[in-house]
Each structure stands twice: as structure tokens, then as C-alpha cells.
Amino acid sequence: MAMLEFESVYKKPGNTLFKWVFGEDPFDFWVGRFYVGFFGLVAAVTIALGVSILFIAVGQYGDWDLWRANIPPPGRSVGLGWAPFLQGGAWQTVVILATLSFIAWGLREVDICRKLEIGFHVPAMFSLAISAWVVLQILRPLLMGCWCEGFDLSFTGHLTWVSNTGFRYMNFYLNPFHAYAVLGFFLTAMVLAMHGSAILGTYNTDKDPNVEMRREDSFWRDYVGYSIGEYGIHRLGFYLAVYTLIMSDLCILTSGTLVKDWVDFWHPF
Amino acid sequence: MATILPRPVEPIEEAEPSVLDDADLLGIRLGTPVRLDLLSDLKIDTQIGTIWLGTWGLLSTVLFVAGLGVTFLAGMDQVNGNPWVLVKYFANIRVSPPDGLGMAHSLRDGGYWQIVTLLWAGSTLAWAGRCYERLVRHKWRPYLLVAWLSAILLTATIWVFHPIVVGSWADAPALGLNSDLSWAQNFSVLWGNLYYNPFHQLAIFFLFGSTMLWGMHGATILATGSEGSHHEDNEIKSMSSGSEKAALFWRWTMGFNAFPKSIHDWLWWYAVGTVLSSAIGIIMTGVMTNDWYVWGVDHGTVAQYGPITRSAINQYPRPMPPPPTGYAYVPAPGK
Numbered sequence: 227m228a229m230l231e232f233e234s235v236y237k238k239p240g241n242t243l244f245k246w247v248f249g250e251d252p253f254d255f256w257v258g259r260f261y262v263g264f265f266g267l268v269a270a271v272t273i274a275l276g277v278s279i280l281f282i283a284v285g286q287y288g289d290w291d292l293w294r295a296n297i298p299p300p301g302r303s304v305g306l307g308w309a310p311f312l313q314g315g316a317w318q319t320v321v322i323l324a325t326l327s328f329i330a331w332g333l334r335e336v337d338i339c340r341k342l343e344i345g346f347h348v349p350a351m352f353s354l355a356i357s358a359w360v361v362l363q364i365l366r367p368l369l370m371g372c373w374c375e376g377f378d379l380s381f382t383g384h385l386t387w388v389s390n391t392g393f394r395y396m397n398f399y400l401n402p403f404h405a406y407a408v409l410g411f412f413l414t415a416m417v418l419a420m421h422g423s424a425i426l427g428t429y430n431t432d433k434d435p436n437v438e439m440r441r442e443d444s445f446w447r448d449y450v451g452y453s454i455g456e457y458g459i460h461r462l463g464f465y466l467a468v469y470t471l472i473m474s475d476l477c478i479l480t481s482g483t484l485v486k487d488w489v490d491f492w493h494p495f
Numbered sequence: 496m497a498t499i500l501p502r503p504v505e506p507i508e509e510a511e512p513s514v515l516d517d518a519d520l521l522g523i524r525l526g527t528p529v530r531l532d533l534l535s536d537l538k539i540d541t542q543i544g545t546i547w548l549g550t551w552g553l554l555s556t557v558l559f560v561a562g563l564g565v566t567f568l569a570g571m572d573q574v575n576g577n578p579w580v581l582v583k584y585f586a587n588i589r590v591s592p593p594d595g596l597g598m599a600h601s602l603r604d605g606g607y608w609q610i611v612t613l614l615w616a617g618s619t620l621a622w623a624g625r626c627y628e629r630l631v632r633h634k635w636r637p638y639l640l641v642a643w644l645s646a647i648l649l650t651a652t653i654w655v656f657h658p659i660v661v662g663s664w665a666d667a668p669a670l671g672l673n674s675d676l677s678w679a680q681n682f683s684v685l686w687g688n689l690y691y692n693p694f695h696q697l698a699i700f701f702l703f704g705s706t707m708l709w710g711m712h713g714a715t716i717l718a719t720g721s722e723g724s725h726h727e728d729n730e731i732k733s734m735s736s737g738s739e740k741a742a743l744f745w746r747w748t749m750g751f752n753a754f755p756k757s758i759h760d761w762l763w764w765y766a767v768g769t770v771l772s773s774a775i776g777i778i779m780t781g782v783m784t785n786d787w788y789v790w791g792v793d794h795g796t797v798a799q800y801g802p803i804t805r806s807a808i809n810q811y812p813r814p815m816p817p818p819p820t821g822y823a824y825v826p827a828p829g830k
Contacts, residue, residue, distance in 0.1 A: 338748055348711065355710065464717055
């Protein structure tokens with residue numbers, strides 16, 4: 227892309243985690259636009275294996291419809307043991323491979339950050355996103371003593387799981403962490419719209435020379451009395467997303483383990 | 496890894512004068528700007544104030560406060576005017592809408608709700624006027640107004656349009672803390688599980704996507720801000736090394752990257768997409784189907800988990816349970 231003519235300036239070998247540990251990095255190269263690296267290789271292998279098993283399992287279960295194709299977790303009798311392939315073993319394998327590939331993807335982001343000499347905010351945020359997956363599919367099933375607590379790998383199947391889980395603990399809307407998480411989701415959407423509008427509303431182009439004097443700060447001060455600033459808005463958005471993910475983790479981690487009934491939970495109050 | 500340099504002391508900024516400011520009789524900036532140095536520890540701007548009053552702003556504030564007042568009166572009416580009981584049962588106080596589509600018969604049977612809904616509808620619309628007027632004054636393109644109007648569209652769909660379509664104000668949320676949560680729960684159950692509503696699915700996709708995009712964009716700018724990527728309106732004209740690194744990070748990670756302008760297109764459309772698809776999902780409830788689970792089974796998007804009684808589903812308009820009336824606070828025996 228013509229706009230990326232600066233790419234060659236930054237595209238240099240070295241500075242990877244693998245090289246830092248072993249002194250030499252044979253995986254330190256790009257394939258097309260993708261950086262590979264040791265963790266890219268791990269991610270590619272685990273993704274390829276996981277997707278293959280996903281397709282094999284879906285073929286065995288027989289419903290190829292994009293919406294309904296379903297890979298269910300093991301049954302309750304399996305507990306924390308291994309299940310036969312079609313009785314949940316496929317789910318267990320895919321979950322393990324997916325978790326490995328997520329972690330490898332995050333470490334690959336760390337490598338790219340080290341190459342570009344930028345902060346590690348993106349892999350830090352990505353590790354929080356992985357935490358939601360780990361809490362739902364691994365940590366909470368471990369605490370509950372059964373792999374059957376994980377959600378189905380499916381489109382409407384996982385929606386059914388969400389619906390059932392909500393009713394299982396009586397009324398999930400009364401889970402305070404769930405309410406805080408929903409608040410976080412709504413706030414991120416609102417602040418996202420405000421930030422997007424601020425930049426799209428004010429950016430300057432060569433074609434549009436009359437608007438050089440557009441000022442974000444004085445608009446926001448007029449409008450709501452405070453302007454958080456061009457750096458501050460990204461800190462706000464970043465920490466709103468962090469808050470939302472932590473609350474989401476807490477909301478499902480406490481359900482069934484500490485609290486069995488979110489309506490009854492409020493009784494002492 | 497580069498670090499963020501300490502912020503220079505920011506001078507207090509006053510808005511530049513404009514003829515448009517004098518066109519408004521109430522066009523004054525309230526207060527005097529102050530610096531709160533504590534905020535610089537959070538690496539956010541330290542100046543608080545001033546705030547523009549304006550006719551639209553005053554109108555919006557007055558209508559909003561009036562709505563709050565009527566809500567307070569409705570709550571006091573439910574607890575026989577005892578403020579201590581109002582505080583104690585605040586979460587359970589609910590101001591319910593009336594049944595049917597006409598005027599409520601009395602204040603308690605939905606009259607309060609109708610008054611508050613009208614006042615707050617006026618307040619949000621007046622705020623849209625304020626938004627438009629300030630956007631013109633500061634020569635912004637009208638993205639913020641469109642986003643705010645989309646938010647109003649969703650609220651109006653939930654509170655006004657959908658109840659009109661299905662024939663009862665009672666399908667709108669009651670005002671209150673727990674009643675808000677109950678509405679979300681009951682609305683989904685009443686219309687056969689909203690998870691199988693494709694527009695609700697799309698809205699959740701955009702909503703989670705908004706949080707994800709804030710995570711990605713916020714993290715990217717914080718990681719590269721020491722090289723100037725956060726001066727976004729100038730970066731769109733010419734990119735600094737920070738924006739170059741931000742673009743390359745995503746290109747090398749996932750084979751695709753946005754640029755300082757296009758990332759904000761993504762952000763804006765995800766946020767606005769959330770409310771627009773939500774509004775479509777709400778207005779289609781009762782129009783496309785009376786039961787989203789059955790719709791999903793009929794259209795092959797969800798496996799059928801049990802028997803379906805179609806005679807109950809095809810009743811239209813749907814029989815509504817009468818809303819709870821009168822007093823939310825009923826003392827338990829012995830208290």
C-alpha cells in the first residue's frame with residue numbers, strides 16, 4: 227500500500243523474546259504482511275489443529291448449518307475427567323488448543339511491541355480479553371468441578387447457554403457485577419461515539435483550509451464543562467475497557483461458586 | 496520502551512469570541528475556569544470549566560430537573576410521603592406506565608410516568624438543539640449530533656414507538672432502579688427470548704465490539720503516544736512515527752490496519768451501529784414475530800429444544816398483564 231512506504235524503516239530483525247532467551251531466533255521473519263516469530267508459529271499450528279478438529283467434530287455431529295453447528299462440552303458424569311471425542315472430547319481439545327493459540331498470539335504481540343519499541347498496552351489488554359475466555363471455559367468449570375459448566379462452541383448454542391445460565395441463578399440482572407459490566411459496555415459505546423465524533427468532526431485536510439481553527443477542547447468545555455484532552459480520552463477508553471472486562475470476569479466467576487441465587491443474594495439488604 | 500514525558504503546566508484557556516455567542520440571549524459561559532492539578536496525576540486535562548448556558552441548555556436542564564421532581568413526587572406518593580421509607584426502599588420504587596394507549600386515568604395509574612416521559616423527551620431533544628448549536632459555533636462536522644439523535648431514536652423506540660405498535664404503554668419500562676432490570680428480563684421472556692432476535696444479536700456484536708475497539712484503540716494510542724500518535728486531528732494530515740508504528744503493529748499482527756482517520760470511522764460506526772441495530776430489534780419485536788425463539792426455529796437459526804404451541808403465539812395484539820398500580824411499598828407482616 228502506497229501509504230505504508232515507511233514500513234521498510236521499521237522492518238528489522240532482532241529484539242524478540244526468543245532471541246533474548248536463546249541468543250538466536252530462526253523464526254524472526256515476515257510472511258507477506260504478517261510477522262511470524264516463534265509465537266506466530268505456535269499460534270498458526272494450534273489454530274490449524276483446532277479448526278481442523280472443529281470441522282471434523284461438526285462433520286461427525288452432522289449439522290453443518292452456520293447458526294446451529296454445535297460442539298457441546300462433556301456431560302455432567304464426566305466431571306473433570308477426559309471425555310470420548312464425540313461426548314465432549316472434541317470440546318476439550320478445541321478449548322485447550324484455542325487457549326494455547328490465544329496465549330501465543332498475545333506473546334507474538336509482545337514481540338511486535340518490542341520490535342517497534344512501543345508500550346505493551348495492546349498485549350496487556352488482550353491478556354484481559356483472554357482472561358474472560360479462561361474464566362468461562364477453564365477456571366469456573368474447575369471451581370464447579372465439572373467441564374460441563376463451559377459453554378457450547380456454537381452460534382445460537384452459546385446464546386442458549388447464556389440464557390440458561392442467567393435463569394439458573396434466578397435473575398442474572400440482579401448480579402451486581404453483571405450490572406457493573408453492562409454499565410461498562412454502555413459507557414464504552416457512549417464514549418466511543420463521543421471520541422469518534424470529535425475526531426471525525428474536527429480533522430483538518432488540505433482540501434478544507436477554512437477550518438484550521440477547530441478546537442476540540444473549547445467545544446467540550448462549552449458542551450459539558452470539561453475536556454479530558456487528546457491523550458486523556460484514550461486513557462479513559464482504555465480503563466473503561468479494563469473495568470468492563472474485570473467486572474465481566476467477576477460476574478461469571480461468582481455465579482454458582484459463591485452465589486447460587488442472585489435474587490436471594492439481596493435478601494440481607 | 497519509551498516513557499511519557501511529564502506534562503507541561505497548561506495555561507487556562509478561554510473560548511475565542513464569536514458573533515454566534517451573542518446571538519443567544521442566554522449565551523453566557525458559567526463560572527470561571529479553574530485548574531485542578533490533581534488531575535495531571537491521572538494524565539488527563541486539568542482545566543475545569545467554563546460551561547456554556549444557552550437557551551437550549553437552560554431548557555434542557557429545566558425539563559430534566561422537572562422530570563426528576565415529578566419522579567420524586569411519584570416516589571413520595573408511593574410511600575405515603577415518608578422520606579425515610581423512600582430512601583430505604585429506593586431501589587424498589589417504580590413509576591409504572593399505564594395500560595392501553597390513551598391518557599392515564601390518574602397520576603398513580605401511569606399519569607406520573609406519562610408526565611416524566613414527556614418532560615425527559617423534551618429534555619433530550621433540547622439537548623440535541625444545544626448540540627447542534629454548539630457544533631455550528633465550533634465549526635464541527637455534525638457527527639456528534641447524528642450519534643446523539645441515534646441514541647434518542649433507541650430510547651424513543653423503547654419508550655414510545657414499540658408501545659404504540661403493540662398497543663400498550665405497559666410494554667415500556669417503568670422508571671426505577673430494579674424496575675429497569677425487571678423490564679429487561681421480562682421483555683425478553685415476554686417476546687420469546689431476545690437472544691434469538693437477529694438484530695439483538697447484531698446489537699450485542701456491536702456493543703462488545705465497541706468495548707473491544709476501545710481496548711484496541713486506547714491501548715494503541717497509549718503505547719505510541721510518546722511519539723505523538725495522540726494528536727489525532729493533525730495525524731490525519733501527516734503521520735508522526737507514533738502513528739506509523741501504530742499502523743504497522745496491527746498490520747504485522749493481523750494483516751490489516753486502520754489509519755488515524757479510518758480508525759475513527761470504525762469507532763463511530765460501531766457505537767452508532769449498536770443503538771441503530773438495537774432500535775431495529777425493538778421495533779421488530781411484535782411486528783416480525785411475537786416469539787423470537789419460534790422465529791429462530793422457523794428460520795433455522797436455532798435448534799428446536801421442545802414442543803411449540805403455535806396457537807398461543809399467533810394471538811395479536813398480545814394480551815398484556817395489567818401493570819402494577821398504586822403502592823410499591825407493602826409493609827411485611829410484623830414490621
